[in-house]
Amino acid sequence: MQDTLAVLTVVVVGMMVGVEFAVAVFVNPILDRLPNDGGLDARSDGARVLGRVMPFWYIGSVVLGAIWAALAWGGDGASLVTAGTVLLVLSVVMSILLLVPINSRVATWSHEGVPADWKQQMGRWDRFHYVRVGVIVLAFALFAVALA
Numbered sequence: 195m196q197d198t199l200a201v202l203t204v205v206v207v208g209m210m211v212g213v214e215f216a217v218a219v220f221v222n223p224i225l226d227r228l229p230n231d232g233g234l235d236a237r238s239d240g241a242r243v244l245g246r247v248m249p250f251w252y253i254g255s256v257v258l259g260a261i262w263a264a265l266a267w268g269g270d271g272a273s274l275v276t277a278g279t280v281l282l283v284l285s286v287v288m289s290i291l292l293l294v295p296i297n298s299r300v301a302t303w304s305h306e307g308v309p310a311d312w313k314q315q316m317g318r319w320d321r322f323h324y325v326r327v328g329v330i331v332l333a334f335a336l337f338a339v340a341l342a
Contacts, residue, residue, distance in 0.1 A: 196265045200275075200341045203258040204334070207282070210251050211327070211334045217244075218327045222320060234303065237316065241301040245294075252289060256282045259337070271340035278336035285329045292322045 221240070225233025259279030266272040296319040303312065 196262070199258065199262050199265065200337075203255070203262050204337050204341050206251075206258055207255045207278075207330070207334050207337055210248075210255055211330050213244075214323070214327050214330060218320070218323050222316075222323075226316070234308065234312070238300055238303045241297045245297050245301055248289075252282070252286050256286060259333075262337075266340070274336045274340035278333040278340070281329050281333035281336070285326050285333070288322065288326050288329070293319060293326065296322075 217240075222233075222237070225236050227233075228236075256279060259275060259282055263272060263275045263279050266275050296315055299309075299315065300319070303309075309315070
């Protein structure tokens with residue numbers, strides 16, 4: 195059972211890392227290069243769609259990591275799993291405190307109604323997101339090493 199849980203956790207966290215990495219490195223930069231602020235609507239829609247899905251994915255990943263850590267307690271790799279889970283908790287706290295407030299505003303924007311500093315807000319969200327991606331990549335790496 196522990197092996198199945200470990201594989202499931204690595205797969206779930208790995209897919210989350212892939213999505214968040216793709217948003218940070220590919221999707222948002224592409225959207226930002228569209229002419230006439232064409233990426234604004236896409237970013238706003240992405241904030242709404244991913245804003246509904248990602249909380250469950252992040253919390254689910256923390257729960258899987260915590261269960262795996264509890265089952266592995268005292269065994270090989272338990273410290274890696276625990277550290278990875280702590281990093282996922284940190285990513286959730288970062289999300290709630292730093293990214294969600296900006297994301298909630300972005301979800302309401304359209305070309306007809308954006309604040310004057312919308313590009314600065316997007317840049318701030320992107321910078322926080324890069325840090326969060328680094329945190330979850332490290333968590334994923336710890337889980338992968340623990341699984342191996």
